[in-house]
Amino acid sequence: MSKVNKRPQTTVTALDAITADLVAVLVAVTDGDPRIMTIEHEAALPSGPFQFGHRSLQMGLRAWVEAQTGHPLGYVEQLYTFADRGRSGGPDAPHRISISYLGLTREEEGREGADAQWSSWYDYFPWEDHRDGPPAILAKIIAPKLKAWARAADEPALQKTRWRRAAITFGLDGREWNEELALQRYELLYEAALIPESVRDTGGSEAIVPGRAMTSDHRRILATGIARLRAKIKYRPVVFELMPDEFTLLQLQRSVEALAGRLVHKQNFRRLIEQQELVEETGAMAPDTIGRPAKLFRFRQGVLAERAVVGTKLPLSRS
Amino acid sequence: MSKVNKRPQTTVTALDAITADLVAVLVAVTDGDPRIMTIEHEAALPSGPFQFGHRSLQMGLRAWVEAQTGHPLGYVEQLYTFADRGRSGGPDAPHRISISYLGLTREEEGREGADAQWSSWYDYFPWEDHRDGPPAILAKIIAPKLKAWARAADEPALQKTRWRRAAITFGLDGREWNEELALQRYELLYEAALIPESVRDTGGSEAIVPGRAMTSDHRRILATGIARLRAKIKYRPVVFELMPDEFTLLQLQRSVEALAGRLVHKQNFRRLIEQQELVEETGAMAPDTIGRPAKLFRFRQGVLAERAVVGTKLPLSRS
DNA sequence: CCATCTTATGCTCATGGAGAGTATAAATGG
DNA sequence: CCATTTATACTCTCCATGAGCATAAGATGG
Numbered sequence: 001m002s003k004v005n006k007r008p009q010t011t012v013t014a015l016d017a018i019t020a021d022l023v024a025v026l027v028a029v030t031d032g033d034p035r036i037m038t039i040e041h042e043a044a045l046p047s048g049p050f051q052f053g054h055r056s057l058q059m060g061l062r063a064w065v066e067a068q069t070g071h072p073l074g075y076v077e078q079l080y081t082f083a084d085r086g087r088s089g090g091p092d093a094p095h096r097i098s099i100s101y102l103g104l105t106r107e108e109e110g111r112e113g114a115d116a117q118w119s120s121w122y123d124y125f126p127w128e129d130h131r132d133g134p135p136a137i138l139a140k141i142i143a144p145k146l147k148a149w150a151r152a153a154d155e156p157a158l159q160k161t162r163w164r165r166a167a168i169t170f171g172l173d174g175r176e177w178n179e180e181l182a183l184q185r186y187e188l189l190y191e192a193a194l195i196p197e198s199v200r201d202t203g204g205s206e207a208i209v210p211g212r213a214m215t216s217d218h219r220r221i222l223a224t225g226i227a228r229l230r231a232k233i234k235y236r237p238v239v240f241e242l243m244p245d246e247f248t249l250l251q252l253q254r255s256v257e258a259l260a261g262r263l264v265h266k267q268n269f270r271r272l273i274e275q276q277e278l279v280e281e282t283g284a285m286a287p288d289t290i291g292r293p294a295k296l297f298r299f300r301q302g303v304l305a306e307r308a309v310v311g312t313k314l315p316l317s318r319s
Numbered sequence: 320m321s322k323v324n325k326r327p328q329t330t331v332t333a334l335d336a337i338t339a340d341l342v343a344v345l346v347a348v349t350d351g352d353p354r355i356m357t358i359e360h361e362a363a364l365p366s367g368p369f370q371f372g373h374r375s376l377q378m379g380l381r382a383w384v385e386a387q388t389g390h391p392l393g394y395v396e397q398l399y400t401f402a403d404r405g406r407s408g409g410p411d412a413p414h415r416i417s418i419s420y421l422g423l424t425r426e427e428e429g430r431e432g433a434d435a436q437w438s439s440w441y442d443y444f445p446w447e448d449h450r451d452g453p454p455a456i457l458a459k460i461i462a463p464k465l466k467a468w469a470r471a472a473d474e475p476a477l478q479k480t481r482w483r484r485a486a487i488t489f490g491l492d493g494r495e496w497n498e499e500l501a502l503q504r505y506e507l508l509y510e511a512a513l514i515p516e517s518v519r520d521t522g523g524s525e526a527i528v529p530g531r532a533m534t535s536d537h538r539r540i541l542a543t544g545i546a547r548l549r550a551k552i553k554y555r556p557v558v559f560e561l562m563p564d565e566f567t568l569l570q571l572q573r574s575v576e577a578l579a580g581r582l583v584h585k586q587n588f589r590r591l592i593e594q595q596e597l598v599e600e601t602g603a604m605a606p607d608t609i610g611r612p613a614k615l616f617r618f619r620q621g622v623l624a625e626r627a628v629v630g631t632k633l634p635l636s637r638s
Numbered sequence: 639c640c641a642t643c644t645t646a647t648g649c650t651c652a653t654g655g656a657g658a659g660t661a662t663a664a665a666t667g668g
Numbered sequence: 669c670c671a672t673t674t675a676t677a678c679t680c681t682c683c684a685t686g687a688g689c690a691t692a693a694g695a696t697g698g
Binding site for chain 3: 584586587590591608609610611612
């Protein structure tokens with residue numbers, strides 16, 4: 001290992017050959033509910049190996065998702081790549097890496113495959129939905145269990161560090177809730193052995209925090225996707241990938257709130273949307289409304305050309 | 320392909336086996352110059368295949384970088400994963416993917432390997448340095464050539480789209496320069512066949528825009544790293560990974576400017592740094608100064624614990 | 639027809655952060 | 669003493685943002 005200064009050329013040793021899985025976090029928002037496409041009785045994300053026939057990673061992903069769910073893939077962006085060893089297979093198992101993607105679509109009727117299904121992402125992360133205020137499990141279950149986990153550390157310094165980390169990520173001790181920390185929260189719960197995945201991977205006591213688990217690392221990947229999407233809607237016009245062609249401003253707002261898991265100030269929301277000229281009126285009004293009828297809008301495709309690169313803002317108020 | 324509803328289990332077909340390369344964009348800032356570690360006579364980034372013996376992707380990367388450059392890897396974060404086919408090897412060549420990382424360190428004396436060397440990243444992207452105003456090549460070479468490329472499109476609509484894209488990414492036609500678009504700029508130049516890589520990959524006329532090329536996709540990966548770092552310094556305290564233990568505020572500012580490729584307002588910079596309590600005084604003064612002596616500061620390690628997750632701000636003024 | 643409910647929409651106001659400029663202090667070298 | 673260089677302290681304006689008030693426009697029930 002000491003004198004390797006030359007970059008090795010293309011020699012595919014059998015030993016160094018690996019397999020790559022493509023995994024999709026496919027999101028849609030329906031009736032103010034953020035949904036993700038699942039297979040295997042809601043326990044796994046659409047996925048499959050990157051194969052010889054695939055022309056590119058994205059093409060491979062599209063092939064798998066369409067085969068498994070019957071749903072075409074629209075907007076796609078890469079999330080993260082990680083290697084899985086020790087968790088799946090023994091120490092001698094060959095390397096297996098997962099390349100994960102975030103996809104955005106609209107839910108369409110009767111297009112699911114046999115085992116494919118849309119599920120609310122809050123079924124997997126019940127602590128992430130703060131639209132009606134902080135969920136009860138936070139104060140009742142998560143906070144005390146994390147406190148216990150912090151106390152269980154050997155050294156006082158570590159105890160303090162642990163608790164501070166918990167307080168920051170979950171907005172405890174009077175701190176603000178930050179919806180973008182979805183991944184950090186999941187990882188913390190995993191470390192603290194409070195969810196089924198920790199028990200399964202490391203063996204340990206029983207899991208305690210509610211929320212549906214998934215196959216292998218899929219819930220972790222889902223958390224990554226949620227965090228990414230929550231961050232991205234604030235500065236890029238990606239919400240529109242999830243909207244129907246025509247919508248009211250309230251519907252748009254509800255979608256944003258569904259993703260962010262928190263409410264926004266209605267008037268300020270509209271102000272921001274309008275002053276950025278993200279949408280234009282269709283001229284028609286929304287049918288079947290309850291109160292005062294609302295104008296219908298459509299996304300101004302122009303902004304993709306004008307600003308795809310640059311940025312957009314959404315108000316996701318703090319405090 | 321039609322009725323595959325079940326996710327395939329772990330079967331490593333020989334055909335679907337692939338190779339994964341680990342590639343590092345290792346950055347340091349020395350004397351106000353942003354440098355990257357290179358090998359092969361400055362034509363490649365440190366890299367090597369992910370091997371059976373590697374415990375994780377990051378461990379594999381660290382092993383390769385240390386073997387090739389003698390430099391230990393500090394802060395590391397993943398950049399992007401992509402598959403390379405058609406470019407390297409024929410259409411029947413097995414899949415080969417690259418997993419790229421961004422690493423931040425301090426340049427240390429005499430630690431380079433035989434073929435390893437630090438190079439200024441502006442050698443590869445001369446159009447990215449706007450510290451002394453927009454570089455001459457922009458107006459003299461890039462803008463006219465991009466205009467010609469836009470005009471060369473068949474349809475008027477495409478001509479317009481092309482030129483708008485060029486204007487947005489390069490800040491032409493009176494638009495603002497956005498330093499975060501480094502990757503988009505590189506990709507545009509590639510598409511417009513103005514750089515050696517395009518000529519090499521697709522065959523075409525001679526390359527025109529100055530700037531050193533690299534092996535395979537390495538310059539593209541470098542652009543990805545630059546863009547990521549430029550975006551990240553604005554909201555995370557990553558600059559400190561690149562600073563010595565003690566530094567003056569001006570040195571800190573110069574480092575930020577080196578990375579961003581643009582100048583910042585001195586007073587505002589200090590105001591922001593101080594009000595966020597990112598640094599603390601060491602008590603000592605900087606030696607060998609020219610004008611009025613400056614206080615030495617050190618990074619407050621505390622903020623990593625307090626705010627690692629949350630965020631920091633740097634002033635990178637627009638206009 | 640009126641009261642009430644629901645949603646849409648317009649407007650105002652206070653606060654704070656960011657960009658930019660002015661002024662002064664502390665050192666060095668002639 | 670003066671020019672030069674860097675450090676440091678203030679100030680001022682503009683605008684984005686969070687938040688609240690008020691009104692409009694429809695439906696529904698008595």
